[in-house]
Amino acid sequence: MDTISVAAVQLTSSSDKKENCQKAARYVQKAAEAQCRLVVLPEHWEWLGPPKEKPKIAEPVEGPSIQFLQELAKKYQIFVVSGSIAEKNGEKQPFNTSVLVHPDGGLSKPYRKIHLFDTEVAGGHKESQFTCPGSEVVIENIGWATVGFSICYDVRFPELYRQLASNGAGIFLIPANFTALTGPPHWEVLVRARAIENQCFVIAADQTGMTGAGWEAHGHSMIVDPWGEVLAMAGREEGIITAKLDLNKLTEVRQKMPVQSHRRL
Amino acid sequence: MDTISVAAVQLTSSSDKKENCQKAARYVQKAAEAQCRLVVLPEHWEWLGPPKEKPKIAEPVEGPSIQFLQELAKKYQIFVVSGSIAEKNGEKQPFNTSVLVHPDGGLSKPYRKIHLFDTEVAGGHKESQFTCPGSEVVIENIGWATVGFSICYDVRFPELYRQLASNGAGIFLIPANFTALTGPPHWEVLVRARAIENQCFVIAADQTGMTGAGWEAHGHSMIVDPWGEVLAMAGREEGIITAKLDLNKLTEVRQKMPVQSHRRL
Numbered sequence: 001m002d003t004i005s006v007a008a009v010q011l012t013s014s015s016d017k018k019e020n021c022q023k024a025a026r027y028v029q030k031a032a033e034a035q036c037r038l039v040v041l042p043e044h045w046e047w048l049g050p051p052k053e054k055p056k057i058a059e060p061v062e063g064p065s066i067q068f069l070q071e072l073a074k075k076y077q078i079f080v081v082s083g084s085i086a087e088k089n090g091e092k093q094p095f096n097t098s099v100l101v102h103p104d105g106g107l108s109k110p111y112r113k114i115h116l117f118d119t120e121v122a123g124g125h126k127e128s129q130f131t132c133p134g135s136e137v138v139i140e141n142i143g144w145a146t147v148g149f150s151i152c153y154d155v156r157f158p159e160l161y162r163q164l165a166s167n168g169a170g171i172f173l174i175p176a177n178f179t180a181l182t183g184p185p186h187w188e189v190l191v192r193a194r195a196i197e198n199q200c201f202v203i204a205a206d207q208t209g210m211t212g213a214g215w216e217a218h219g220h221s222m223i224v225d226p227w228g229e230v231l232a233m234a235g236r237e238e239g240i241i242t243a244k245l246d247l248n249k250l251t252e253v254r255q256k257m258p259v260q261s262h263r264r265l
Numbered sequence: 266m267d268t269i270s271v272a273a274v275q276l277t278s279s280s281d282k283k284e285n286c287q288k289a290a291r292y293v294q295k296a297a298e299a300q301c302r303l304v305v306l307p308e309h310w311e312w313l314g315p316p317k318e319k320p321k322i323a324e325p326v327e328g329p330s331i332q333f334l335q336e337l338a339k340k341y342q343i344f345v346v347s348g349s350i351a352e353k354n355g356e357k358q359p360f361n362t363s364v365l366v367h368p369d370g371g372l373s374k375p376y377r378k379i380h381l382f383d384t385e386v387a388g389g390h391k392e393s394q395f396t397c398p399g400s401e402v403v404i405e406n407i408g409w410a411t412v413g414f415s416i417c418y419d420v421r422f423p424e425l426y427r428q429l430a431s432n433g434a435g436i437f438l439i440p441a442n443f444t445a446l447t448g449p450p451h452w453e454v455l456v457r458a459r460a461i462e463n464q465c466f467v468i469a470a471d472q473t474g475m476t477g478a479g480w481e482a483h484g485h486s487m488i489v490d491p492w493g494e495v496l497a498m499a500g501r502e503e504g505i506i507t508a509k510l511d512l513n514k515l516t517e518v519r520q521k522m523p524v525q526s527h528r529r530l
Contacts, residue, residue: 034284037488044528050439098311113528114530118527120520120522122433133529135529137530153527157462158423158424159423159424159530164429185461185492185493186461189458189461189493190458190462192458193423193454193455193458193462196421196450196451196454196455197421228450228451228454229450229452256384256385256386257384257386259422262381262418263380263381263425264398264422265422265425
């Protein structure tokens with residue numbers, strides 16, 4: 001299996017979980033119809049509302065939102081990356097958690113967002129107020145590739161992607177809710193840099209427009225190859241982008257320029 | 266001193282050291298006339314010929330090429346970054362060495378290129394055949410800023426720039442001899458990514474066109490601010506680019522989005 005089609009779903013999620021699930025189902029179906037074997041949803045695809053409500057709407061990984069995706073994955077025989085959901089964490093603030101659903105409904109180990117978006121830009125954000133950070137770097141072997149997890153603000157931390165690549169990742173997943181203010185100066189550069197410096201594919205699925213969180217997201221979801229070439233890029237509209245990944249490129253690029261083996265620090 | 270003008274010199278260096286020195290002198294003078302306080306020359310500004318001749322043309326850091334720059338620095342009262350030279354290394358292969366010359370002629374600690382360009386792309390390069398790698402990360406406090414050294418292929422290794430920034434660098438120096446084949450897909454993305462993810466200025470001075478090394482260099486020297494904005498960018502011609510660095514931007518960007526303090530791996 002040398003060439004695999006994949007998709008990124010770009011959404012404007014609201015605080016209505018049912019509505020978000022219906023939209024996700026429509027786009028997962030579209031991805032399946034386009035012969036995609038893997039589809040990535042954006043960060044907080046299932047719910048975007050006022051951050052202080054996160055603890056209230058959080059679910060366990062085995063809760064209804066992921067169960068919904070498990071049904072879709074089985075129905076369409078497709079790998080579905082649950083961009084991320086607010087994951088119930090006992091009495092503490094929830095995690096921001098990504099999980100991959102296999103076509104048989106099985107789940108990967110959950111990845112809990114490590115770097116939280118605490119910043120004064122774009123109106124101010126304090127993700128850590130209603131979110132617990134994770135601490136574990138997670139990859140998942142899915143047979144024809146090994147995917148490495150990350151979420152949104154993580155993209156500013158190259159050390160995470162070095163670890164993912166060293167652990168064997170060939171495809172980085174970056175579900176995101178990138179702000180429309182930091183998007184133009186930073187999004188494309190950082191997504192492409194992670195691909196180039198680690199010689200990995202990247203599938204980056206972003207929120208877009210005015211979401212239920214009350215601020216504007218950047219859109220411009222991207223699929224990039226290990227040479228840094230942009231295979232597909234969305235505009236600002238909701239929808240899917242797809243691309244064919246030539247998996248031989250991983251070996252080809254790494255043999256020509258063995259960056260990993262040249263690391264000295 | 267809040268705003269400082271700086272320059273990057275773009276050259277097509279040959280294997281004629283005298284000619285290269287004359288060109289460098291002309292552009293350092295231009296930078297001084299443009300009120301620049303610091304000027305960066307490209308990698309191997311002083312000699313670019315067949316790689317196997319490197320051991321023969323190598324000089325000590327205190328040799329004639331750097332002495333020439335010391336005179337220029339004193340004459341124009343300007344900081345001059347000697348992109349890099351082939352540095353004599355006893356009986357071993359030379360280092361690829363960068364050094365900063367102060368306006369009083371004093372020299373920084375030399376930075377010896379850590380990551381050597383051994384690759385099959387762009388006709389094949391095996392820098393390590395005629396070059397010894399360095400192993401030490403080097404910064405230099407020059408009063409109004411702390412600069413962090415790197416050279417060309419280093420730009421593919423984000424871990425180096427993390428160390429430079431952690432050690433206090435606010436301006437990354439990237440003298441380069443980037444190939445015209447890897448330039449279009451990689452150069453601008455990587456240079457901007459190092460600025461954005463570390464919230465540092467970058468001054469990247471590249472070789473351009475058909476140099477004495479016998480292959481085409483990319484040009485497109487760049488000066489970038491800590492938000493990733495491109496303040497100046499060259500085309501393919503020889504010459505200088507200049508930009509005013511608002512040094513307050515370092516604090517401003519880092520306060521708004523404290524990426525360094527968010528590092529968790």
